[in-house]
Amino acid sequence: xxxxxxxxxxxxxxxxxxxxxxxxxxxxxxxxxxxxxxxxxxxxxxxxxxxxxxxxxxxxxxxxxxxxxxxxxxxxxxxxxxxxxxxxxxxxxxxxxxxxxxxxxxxxxxxxxxxxxxxxxxxxxxxxxxxxxxxxxxxxxxxxxxxxx
Amino acid sequence: xxxxxxxxxxxxxxxxxxxxxxxxxxxxxxxxxxxxxxxxxxxxxxxxxxxxxxxxxxxxxxxxxxxxxxxxxxxxxxxxxxxxxxxxxxxxxxxxxxxxxxxxxxxxxxxxxxxxxxxxxxxxxxxxxxxxxxxxxxxxxxxxxxxxx
DNA sequence: GATTGCGCCGTATAATTTACGGCCCTCCTG
DNA sequence: CAGGAGGGCCGTAAATTATACGGCGCAATC
Numbered sequence: 001x002x003x004x005x006x007x008x009x010x011x012x013x014x015x016x017x018x019x020x021x022x023x024x025x026x027x028x029x030x031x032x033x034x035x036x037x038x039x040x041x042x043x044x045x046x047x048x049x050x051x052x053x054x055x056x057x058x059x060x061x062x063x064x065x066x067x068x069x070x071x072x073x074x075x076x077x078x079x080x081x082x083x084x085x086x087x088x089x090x091x092x093x094x095x096x097x098x099x100x101x102x103x104x105x106x107x108x109x110x111x112x113x114x115x116x117x118x119x120x121x122x123x124x125x126x127x128x129x130x131x132x133x134x135x136x137x138x139x140x141x142x143x144x145x146x147x148x149x
Numbered sequence: 150x151x152x153x154x155x156x157x158x159x160x161x162x163x164x165x166x167x168x169x170x171x172x173x174x175x176x177x178x179x180x181x182x183x184x185x186x187x188x189x190x191x192x193x194x195x196x197x198x199x200x201x202x203x204x205x206x207x208x209x210x211x212x213x214x215x216x217x218x219x220x221x222x223x224x225x226x227x228x229x230x231x232x233x234x235x236x237x238x239x240x241x242x243x244x245x246x247x248x249x250x251x252x253x254x255x256x257x258x259x260x261x262x263x264x265x266x267x268x269x270x271x272x273x274x275x276x277x278x279x280x281x282x283x284x285x286x287x288x289x290x291x292x293x294x295x296x297x298x
Numbered sequence: 299g300a301t302t303g304c305g306c307c308g309t310a311t312a313a314t315t316t317a318c319g320g321c322c323c324t325c326c327t328g
Numbered sequence: 329c330a331g332g333a334g335g336g337c338c339g340t341a342a343a344t345t346a347t348a349c350g351g352c353g354c355a356a357t358c
Contacts, residue, residue: 001208006298009208012201013294016165019345033306035346046207051200051292052161058195059150059158066245066252081288093288096215103215103282105291133252139230139242142254143200143292145162149155168314182337184315 001046004029008037009046016050053143061107061144064091064135065114068100069121072128080126088148089117100131107144150195153178157186158196165199202292210256210293213240213284214263217249218270221277229275237297238266249280256293 007027011018020031020038027034041047056062071080084093084104092105108114114132121127153176160167160175169180169187176183190196205211220229233242233253241254257263263281270276 006208006295009201009203009295010297013203013296014200015198016201017199021345030307031346032308032348035348036305039347044207045204048202048204048292049163050165051163051202052158052165053197053200053292054158054162055194055197058193059155064243084288090289092291094213094215094284095286095288096282096284098280098282100282102288103284131247133245133247133249135243135245135252137244139233139244139251140239142241143198143202143294145292146155146158147162148159170314179338180315181317181339184317185336188316 005037005041005046008034009041012038012047012050051143051145054146056107056144059146060109061146063108063110063113064138065106065108065117066133066135067104067106067118067121068131068133069102069104069127070099070129071101072126075126083124083126087117087120089113090147091142091144154186154190154195157183158190161187161196161199200292200294203295205256205293208295209258210295212257212259212262213287214255214257214266215282215284216253216255216267216270217280217282218251218253218276219248219278220250221275224275232273232275236266236269238262239296240291240293 004027008023011023011026018026020034023029023038024031024034029037038047056064071077080102081093084090087106089106089108090104091107092103094103095101096103106114106117108117111134114134118130118132121130156176157172160172167175169183172178172187173180173183178186187196205213220226229251230242233239236255238255238257239253240256241252243252244250245252255263255266257266260283263283267279267281270279
């Protein structure tokens with residue numbers, strides 16, 4: 001985990017399709033050495049995966065929304081978590097400090113999609129209260145992983 | 150952009166290191182056909198990039214924080230955006246609806262890191278007010294792209 | 299001062315990607 | 329309805345890339 005490893009992680013974060021030769025040229029190592037380092041980083045779990053970053057606007061997911069959620073008093077925490085994992089619209093879901101219990105990040109095709117999502121949450125009996133904020137424009141974008149319809 | 154393309158995007162979102170042969174077996178196509186589709190998806194910008202997803206805990210970025218920001222009245226919007234792009238701690242930055250102007254998502258090494266980040270924002274004269282929420286645990290994780298120290 | 303371990307290099311082999319010609323099916327058109 | 333054009337897929341051949349491995353050099357250890 002030295003400076004070179006960090007540089008490799010950064011380079012592969014920008015573009016993981018580069019060949020070992022290219023990466024090697026960038027960090028001053030042979031392809032073999034880079035291969036060994038990358039293999040080690042993957043084996044150690046430092047590199048979790050190599051993923052395709054998809055343009056959300058191009059697959060009918062232009063709307064990004066953040067939803068604060070206060071869980072219903074009688075809702076099962078585990079059940080809620082499982083439900084979150086099974087919804088492909090969800091990009092991220094974190095338990096957070098503050099007035100709300102969870103922060104959800106969803107990508108949907110339209111504002112109606114947001115509405116439908118909220119309706120589903122509500123009808124599932126998970127939430128007591130929620131508050132939604134829409135992303136208007138993006139300054140720094142996290143990668144978008146398409147998890148399914 | 151048919152069902153097969155979507156399935157390819159989903160598969161590559163889970164693991165983009167699969168060979169064209171593996172992907173082809175999964176969708177019922179030959180490696181050549183998959184290659185052509187993937188090439189098209191990249192050319193069209195639907196696939197923005199192939200990136201390494203890094204485990205934040207393993208590179209000293211265990212703390213995930215969401216920061217709501219109200220921009221200072223005299224702050225330059227463009228300047229703020231440029232500053233955000235240049236900070237490697239920032240995972241995402243969106244202009245949002247609601248009481249706050251921006252939502253920042255940062256990854257840092259510790260709570261002091263959060264404090265230092267806020268101090269930097271404040272001393273830069275960008276923000277009028279802010280509110281920080283910490284992620285306690287993660288249910289659905291977005292990929293983490295290492296952007297540098 | 300010898301030895302052990304680790305990381306890197308270079309080469310050989312295997313796997314994968316890329317390029318390309320041909321085929322089939324569909325859709326359009328006369 | 330026949331002819332033709334276009335698009336997508338397949339299979340093969342070539343090029344590129346990844347993997348495996350033996351050896352070398354440096355540094356730390358004893």
